[in-house]
Amino acid sequence: MQQKNFKKIFSSDVIFALFFITFSIVLLLIIPYQVEKPLSFMGGAGAALDPDLFPRVVGFFLLGTSIWYLVRSLFQTGTKLELDLDIKGGFNILVTLVIFLAYALLMDPIGFIESSAVTLAILMSFMGNRNFLITGGVSLGIPFGIYYLFTRQLLVSLPESYLSSVLDKVLALAY
Amino acid sequence: MWESFLEGVQLSLRWDTFGMMSLGLFLGMFVGALPGFTTLMAVAILLPISFFVDPLVGIPFLLGVYKGGIFGGSIPAILVSMPGTGAAVATTFDGPELTKQNKGKKALEMAHYSSVIGDTVSDVVTILFIGPIALLALKFGPPELAAVIFLSLIVITITTGGDFAKGLIMMFVGIFFAMIGQDPIGALSRFTFDIFPIRAGIPLLPMLIGVFALPEMMLAVERKAKSIVAEKIDLEKSEKLTFAEFRRCFRTILRSTGIGTSIGMIPGVGQVVAAFMGYAAAKNASSHPETFGNGELEGIAGAEAANNAVNGPTLVPLLTLGIPGDNLTAILLGAFIAQGLRPGPTLFEEQSAMVYAILVAMVLANFLFLIIGYFTIPLFVKAVSIRQSVLLPLTVVFAFAGSYVFRSNTFDLIVLVFFGLFGYIAKKLRFDVTPMVMAFILGPILEYSFGQTISLADGSLLNFVFVDRPITRIILLATPVITGFLLWRSFRHKQKSKA
Incomplete structure (x- = not known):
């Protein structure tokens, strides 16, 4: 019974929504360490578009979409997606x-x-x-x-x- | 433009082009006829062969595989109710019924002739329209290109995947993969984690082969699929198509060709939708709709003409704007890039004769398609019962060899395996990989165009985009309208399915 309730809440959709939320947070956190800074030219920016702007935009949008996916998966009615993979198939x-x-x-x-x-x-x-x-x-x-x-x-x-x-x-x- | 076209005709009339196109058609039909093997998989695996020959030989070869594969999928759909490709699903409504009535040969011949007509007419329409569209595309600067790529990504995300949220997630993941390596403006390092082989970014070709070819293999291994069909199929005593039957279906073929051609020009919609729409239109227009689903030849003609009519027009957004409309054209884009050609407005400006030569080759391929199909259909009927346990491992070896040869780097094989696993997991969880692949290809162009737009705007981006650039303004204002309409249509479709 308890296992059934667990499955009801933690469908594959919920697990993967949580995965993408974690992934986007990690992405946003590593940007300062993983995106090289442009050299400043005469005190100004070296390029019109900062190399970390797109990663930040993508990180925030991915986080937002993943939260939407999580909320929707938690309140989803009807059949929930379950990973169709048995032990033999996995092996x-x-x-x-x-x-x-x-x-x-x-x-x-x-x-x-x-x-x-x-x-x-x-x-x-x-x-x-x-x-x-x-x-x-x-x-x-x-x-x-x-x-x-x-x-x-x-x-x-x-x-x-x-x-x-x-x-x-x-x-x-x-x- | 007329001179370019004539030059293109001359360029396309080569024996090696004809030879490789014929080989491509043969291989495409063979793979399409194998249940469980997709045209996409065939084009992905055979892609590396096109790199090392002349563009006018390699690209028509891939186009041959593409055309042959879309038709080949109808063979198992008609004979054993197993569509060889997604495009042939609508063919299963009437094909197996006709086979049961001992009219399997009739159905295959109808599928063949409808496919050839649909393909030829749509290719001619493509040749007529691509020039004016390319002229319009030449007016596109960085702001217009950024706006149209953004719109294309949204349209592809809504139309290809079943679920918008999942499609968006895949799109952002695709942009993330594209960001690994160097930023497109300043060539500064991003997300390389000090791993030397990815400093230049994730290689496109192993990624494409991995994500489209290996998951099919893994799904088959998971089920340990030995073979799909056990019994032998014999069409010797089956009835042949008569001219009167062909004439009766001609109007349906032309209608479906029109539907397929229109759908082909819209990015992300593709053959499956065209085939269903062609079938539905044939049924609606028929004076005896009750025969549809019970072995109606018009049903085959409607679906097959429509799905093959998509083939030519899908190249319009690719060749004029550099935007692939679907997975198959994304792979073709890979072939162009590997040949050192960048599809888009400048390709048409600089090498219009070669573009026309490729399009003329597509038309000529249809005549080869007619001849090759006529003689080889009985052979491909036998292919339906070949064991997967022999064929699938062969595709793996071909995929690995093809991924290795481009840079002779073991790291590319690791990329291949990684994306194979990625594609497999995505399939299991019903995430469509198309938005990921499109975003991977278009992400850097979007970022580059956006960066150039900011430079051109000189500090007043909104004024520049909405006042100085009327085409950009129209595209940006149309984006929420088109998005809203597509989402509403998708919602209504789901509601209808539930009901």
């Missing part, structure tokens, strides 16, 4: 985020083809693909294809590695 998202971050951080050190092949294999298996022939073929073929498209056709660089040098040698033999 899936957490794992995906870890995979994304690892992919982002490992692409440079281990190379595009290797990091992409591992990421593809993990993501495809994680999403329930149990055909290992498809998983293996796609995980190896696609990174080579994308690497070839970007580095050879569009002439831009992607992180190199042992496998990319193998591709270079094969292409050199072919042409």
